[in-house]
Amino acid sequence: MCGIAGLFHPQTPKPVDPARVAAMADALAHRGPDGSGVWTAPGVGLGHRRLSIIDVEGSPQPMQTQDGALTVIFNGEIYNFAELRRELAGRGAHFRTQGDTEVLLHGWAAWGPALLDRLNGMFAFALYDARDQSLFLARDRMGVKPLHYVELSDGAIAFASELKGLLAHPLLRRTPDIRAVEDFLAFGYVPDDTCMVAGVKKLPAGHFLHLHRGRSMPRPQRWWDVDFSRRARGSARALEEELVHHLREAVRSRMVADVPVGAFLSGGVDSSAVVALMAEASPRAALTCTIGFDEAGHDERAHAALVAERFATEHRTRVVAADDFALIDTLVHAFDEPFADASALATYRVCELARETVTVALSGDGADEALAGYRRYRFHAAEERVRGLLPATMRESVFGTLGAAYPKADWAPRPLRAKTTLLALARGGGEAYARAVGVTTPELRAALFTPAARSALGGHRAEDRYVEAMRDAPAREPLDRAQYADFQHWLPGDILTKSDRTSMAVSLEAREPLLDHRLVEFSATLPASMRLRGGQGKWLMKKSLERYLPREILYRPKMGFVTPVSAWFRGALAGEAAALAGSRRLLDTGWFDPVVLRRLADEHRSGRAEHGRTLWQFLMLERSLGRLFG
Template structure:
């Protein structure tokens, strides 16, 4: 795992100052504390920060081919590099190292851009081809590893693993993009097709981009997609065996490392499954760690401890408390763009805890998206059954009226909060699901924004990309369409961004075996009833893991990595809510109404409404704007 950055001149191959490249990689030094490297040639400069994982002695970067034609900088891991190396050696390639990086060089020489189809792993890399005078940028299938890029006014293209690498270049103009603020408020993160800094882009997951001398900056090209075919054949037992085999291979392939390795263990079925399969493959005790909370209803450490005892792991725990709120400035610095998922705080802590013992940690991320494990999936399927009973006109008239008339009751037990359900039934499936994936409603955003900001947005809506993804999804059923949107938007924008930034901030490599692309595609081929049955998500996975995990782990209510921010803003963090009410950087932008900011803070402190998530979101936006633009 590493950090990469560089410069490529599209027009005249001007000299690249190595000091500029060094400044860019110094900004992401946390991603690679074990070493650095810089290479420049006319019109191109590549930089690398290394976290040594494989071939500790021989994997230094930038890495050049023996004939000097190719140079690569690479962030990630190619898990099947050994098998590819054998194939390439038969073809005639001569290797000088034992690293997976060199497989990229020889793979490009043999297959060109088609080498990506052969790589199993997480990666973002830049490869300069002197013969073609081109720079090839690529990102892994599901977006585990990030890659930012932008074009400057002089025709130079900058790229880097994090936004801060680009911001380190003195010629990058910092101007905020209001549409990205709308996206952040609507979704809780800035998605991959947007950036808070105007003009900066993110290479989408499963895409590559080829920069050529004397050619304009092109659009990225998709090289991989997931298809929800729902056409897998076989008995439940046959599919269980196949799923378990896929999971087993994925976990074992991600246990290859020349440094200490462990796992995050929340006590949920996903991380518990990963730990179970690691224990099965390991001759020594697996290192595991968990995060708990000082709010009993949100604490999962007892379940994690149960799994740790079952598989005799070396287990450690950390309890997150309001004192950990001091991490917010650290998180803002780690993410660059505002990030409202408050589970970033405990994720950072669990990464810190893991790094005390290991350099690589396996996580359970990915199963909820691929196997319909979120509560919103269950609700969505149930709502669609209800939609099928009524015409569109009838739904809009009846449920629309009920949604407007029914009181909003955040304080009530969940079954009594019918207003949201009525409103969802009045909408199309994609509109309803886009809202379910959202963070702050369009109505609330309209209240927070000034009329001038709303006019400047010109109708741009955060949810529109989700609706479009669902309409265009290669899926055989509506659940598959929803999962496709999860995998394309939510997963890279929220989940994988969170894990990448928090793990890299402490020099830890996080690996996600449940996002193995072969496993994901197999899961997408399962009939809907194998993904979601009887109101239970991840149905087949839970059946497949029965011989490994106890019933109380397999079938307990999903809790998720929840942070008790609502309680914190009414207690030890009430002062921060008051600061938001006074506006700070948010009011200075001219985008937000100070009276509405104050109202949100007051309603939460008084207990009239639960605005904990919104307050956290506004606080993160306030601090990010100050850090990025000096607002």
């Protein structure tokens, strides 16, 4: 795992200052504390920070071919690099190192952009081809590894793994983009198709950008997409065996490293499956780690211990206090942009614990998206069945009227919270699902924004990207469409951003075997009934794992990392909630109505309403504005 940064002049090959490239790369030192390198030529400069995982003593970057025609910098891992090395050697390639980086150089020489289709891995890389003076930027299929880029005032294209790499360049104009604020308040993260700093872009997952000197700036090109429109054939038993095969291969391929490898173990299905398959593949005890909480309702240590004992892992735990909010400023620095998924605190702590003994840790991320594990998928599928029974006009009239009249009851047991469901049924499926994955509703955002801010948005609305993704999805059923939209937005914007930034903040490489593209592609072809059945998400995966894991692990209610932010704002952070309404950082933007902010804080602290997640968003936004714009 590494950090990459660089500059490319697409029109005139102006000199590139190595010190400027080094400064951009050094801003990413946490991603690569084991080494650094800078290479420049007329009109181009590449910088690298290295975390040594494979070929620890070799494979320095930037790396060139022997004739100097190709130069590459690379962040990530190519899990099938040994297979590709053999194929390329058979074509006459001569390798000077033992790692995976050199595969990119010889692979480009052999196949050009088609190289991407052959790669199984997580990656973001930049490759300069002196023969046609082009720069090729590419990002892996799922978006596990990030890549930001921007056009500077001198015409150069600057790029970096994280926004802070671009912030190190003096020509970057730091102007906030209010559309990103709208998106952040809607979802709790800044999606990959926008950025808090105006003009900065993120290369989308499964895309590449090919820049040629003397040509205009092209649009990113998609080179991979998940397809939910096809269906696998075969009996449940046969599909189960095929799924287990993909799971095994995904885990085994991600255990290859020249440094210690471990796993996060929450005691949930996904991480437990990874640990079970690690134990099966290794003659040595797997290294596992778990974060526990000092509140019983949030603590999964007992379940994790059960799995650790079953597979005889070397298991370590650490207890985190439920009021562990001292990490706020650490997270603001790690994420650059505001990020309000509060589980990032616990994720950071488990990465911190893992890094004490390993350099690589396998996680269980991705199965919920690939195999329909989230409860919201079940709700969406049920709502869509109801929508199919009535014309849209009747739905809007009947359910809209009932929803408007039904009292809001955040305090009530879930079956009695009918208002949200009724209003969802009155809307189209895409709109309803976009709201289901959101945090702060469009109505509350409209109340929070000033008239000037609403005007500046120019009609931009965060939910529209979900509506469009679901409408245009290569899909057959409503469940397919919801999963596809999450692959486009939620997975890279929230889940993988959280994993990348928290792990890299402590110089740990996190690998996601359950996002192996072969596993994802197969899962997308499963009939919906094998992903979601009888109210049980990940149905076929759980059935296939009965040979490995006890039922009390497989079929217990999903917990996940729960951070009690609502309680914090009625306790230790009550003062922070009250102060938000008077924050100069927020008010000086001219975006927010302080009266509405104060009302939210007062209602929440008194218990009259539930606004904990929105207040957490504003706290993280306030801190991030200070970091990004002063």
